[in-house]
Amino acid sequence: MSMTETEDTPRRRDPEATRVAILDAAEALFIESGTDAVPISQIARQAGVTKSLIHHHFGSKDQLWDAIKERRFTEYFEQQAEILQTADAEGVEVLEVSMRAYFNFLRRNPNMVKMMALRFVEEDDTCAAMENDLFRRGVERIEESQARGEIRADLNPFYIIKSFIALSLSWFQSKPMFCATVGETDAHLLEDERYLEDAVAIFLEGVRPRPTNP
Amino acid sequence: MSMTETEDTPRRRDPEATRVAILDAAEALFIESGTDAVPISQIARQAGVTKSLIHHHFGSKDQLWDAIKERRFTEYFEQQAEILQTADAEGVEVLEVSMRAYFNFLRRNPNMVKMMALRFVEEDDTCAAMENDLFRRGVERIEESQARGEIRADLNPFYIIKSFIALSLSWFQSKPMFCATVGETDAHLLEDERYLEDAVAIFLEGVRPRPTNP
DNA sequence: CCTCAAATTGACCGGTCGGCCAGTTCCTAC
DNA sequence: GTAGGAACTGGCCGACCGGTCAATTTGAGG
Numbered sequence: 001m002s003m004t005e006t007e008d009t010p011r012r013r014d015p016e017a018t019r020v021a022i023l024d025a026a027e028a029l030f031i032e033s034g035t036d037a038v039p040i041s042q043i044a045r046q047a048g049v050t051k052s053l054i055h056h057h058f059g060s061k062d063q064l065w066d067a068i069k070e071r072r073f074t075e076y077f078e079q080q081a082e083i084l085q086t087a088d089a090e091g092v093e094v095l096e097v098s099m100r101a102y103f104n105f106l107r108r109n110p111n112m113v114k115m116m117a118l119r120f121v122e123e124d125d126t127c128a129a130m131e132n133d134l135f136r137r138g139v140e141r142i143e144e145s146q147a148r149g150e151i152r153a154d155l156n157p158f159y160i161i162k163s164f165i166a167l168s169l170s171w172f173q174s175k176p177m178f179c180a181t182v183g184e185t186d187a188h189l190l191e192d193e194r195y196l197e198d199a200v201a202i203f204l205e206g207v208r209p210r211p212t213n214p
Numbered sequence: 215m216s217m218t219e220t221e222d223t224p225r226r227r228d229p230e231a232t233r234v235a236i237l238d239a240a241e242a243l244f245i246e247s248g249t250d251a252v253p254i255s256q257i258a259r260q261a262g263v264t265k266s267l268i269h270h271h272f273g274s275k276d277q278l279w280d281a282i283k284e285r286r287f288t289e290y291f292e293q294q295a296e297i298l299q300t301a302d303a304e305g306v307e308v309l310e311v312s313m314r315a316y317f318n319f320l321r322r323n324p325n326m327v328k329m330m331a332l333r334f335v336e337e338d339d340t341c342a343a344m345e346n347d348l349f350r351r352g353v354e355r356i357e358e359s360q361a362r363g364e365i366r367a368d369l370n371p372f373y374i375i376k377s378f379i380a381l382s383l384s385w386f387q388s389k390p391m392f393c394a395t396v397g398e399t400d401a402h403l404l405e406d407e408r409y410l411e412d413a414v415a416i417f418l419e420g421v422r423p424r425p426t427n428p
Numbered sequence: 429c430c431t432c433a434a435a436t437t438g439a440c441c442g443g444t445c446g447g448c449c450a451g452t453t454c455c456t457a458c
Numbered sequence: 459g460t461a462g463g464a465a466c467t468g469g470c471c472g473a474c475c476g477g478t479c480a481a482t483t484t485g486a487g488g
Binding site for chain 3 (some may be wrong): 467468484
């Protein structure tokens with residue numbers, strides 16, 4: 001352990017780790033209770049730092065919230081781009097793979113679902129450019145399949161993407177509301193896989209070119 | 215104007231009108247800026263009443279917000295039940311009619327879209343019973359069509375409803391995000407009708423029984 | 429070893445906001 | 459017409475919270 005190690009040894013003061021601790025604590029609390037309901041003091045307590053330190057690193061509460069969204073959404077779009085890149089199926093299969101990947105991603109990241117909803121209610125436009133880029137690449141991919149006759153050509157590729165996102169996202173947004181009332185006899189309705197199978201079935205049949213066309 | 219008129223003449227003191235004025239003002243402001251961002255004093259100003267009067271009628275700020283949600287959601291579910299009742303189409307057509315009606319309802323009531331999103335982020339369970347009832351009636355309707363072979367029988371009716379709600383709701387939730395970045399060349403993508411046509415096309419083909427089955 | 433900037437702390441301030449209360453006005457039922 | 463209760467008002471309070479600031483500690487570079 002020589003003193004020349006400057007990056008990987010934990011130091012007593014580690015501003016980067018501090019930033020991460022604050023971001024993690026704030027993200028959890030904000031998503032749990034909403035930004036306004038959580039005082040900075042509580043974030044500080046949970047992160048094991050002082051209130052002033054949060055202001056030192058992030059300026060204001062709003063800027064902290066922005067940093068949280070920035071971090072998660074960039075991570076999100078990078079992952080989505082990765083998935084789109086590596087999906088090497090062909091024809092409608094690429095849509096099935098994409099939809100299942102997207103659905104399972106949301107399933108593993110419930111926080112993301114909430115942040116998407118928050119982005120809407122707060123009318124937040126940040127990261128819209130990144131999202132646009134991602135869509136554009138998806139559209140190109142679909143257009144190729146359409147040209148090859150593997151996907152119905154009368155559908156706008158943009159709307160095709162929007163559709164399978166809608167089918168995935170809305171499920172996780174509406175699910176919690178039903179958990180409260182659905183009885184035990186209908187509990188199976190809440191299983192993610194069952195919904196996914198039906199949603200995929202509807203979506204795929206909807207975009208697949210019909211064999212016989214009047 | 216006899217004094218025996220007790221119900222229909224406007225009186226100098228009209229508690230019911232006051233309640234409505236407060237609810238209207240609060241709903242507009244809450245949805246515009248979020249419940250926490252709007253002080254009761256501002257609601258009072260906009261409604262033309264005193265702050266104390268709001269507490270007199272509704273108790274606390276939270277109870278006021280509850281009353282707002284209660285009012286809108288009961289109205290919403292009643293309208294939806296009405297639509298479901300009067301949709302006298304048959305076969306898959308009933309789904310098309312329902313989906314178009316739902317889509318256009320959301321289009322005319324952007325506040326409702328926001329309240330649905332808020333219901334999710336605030337984890338609000340109120341009115342879940344009403345929603346459940348509505349779903350049950352829709353499910354029965356679809357089951358009949360399925361028995362008659364007019365709709366694919368391998369799909370769960372519950373998920374069918376969920377699907378066309380998802381396709382409608384998500385559109386209006388994601389639209390604002392794109393308005394900021396979409397260039398003029400792609401502005402047509404934001405037109406509600408264009409999306410609706412494609413979404414309906416996908417959905418209907420997805421639930422329609424295939425003529426030839428391998 | 430010394431220096432300087434960054435990290436970190438605790439104390440404090442000013443403003444805001446939700447809720448309460450004492451008092452006044454008005455409708456209504458007897 | 460009068461008593462009582464509901465509608466309505468203005469003023470006030472206390473808690474909370476976001477942000478600032480001066481002071482202290484720590485680490486890295488010269």
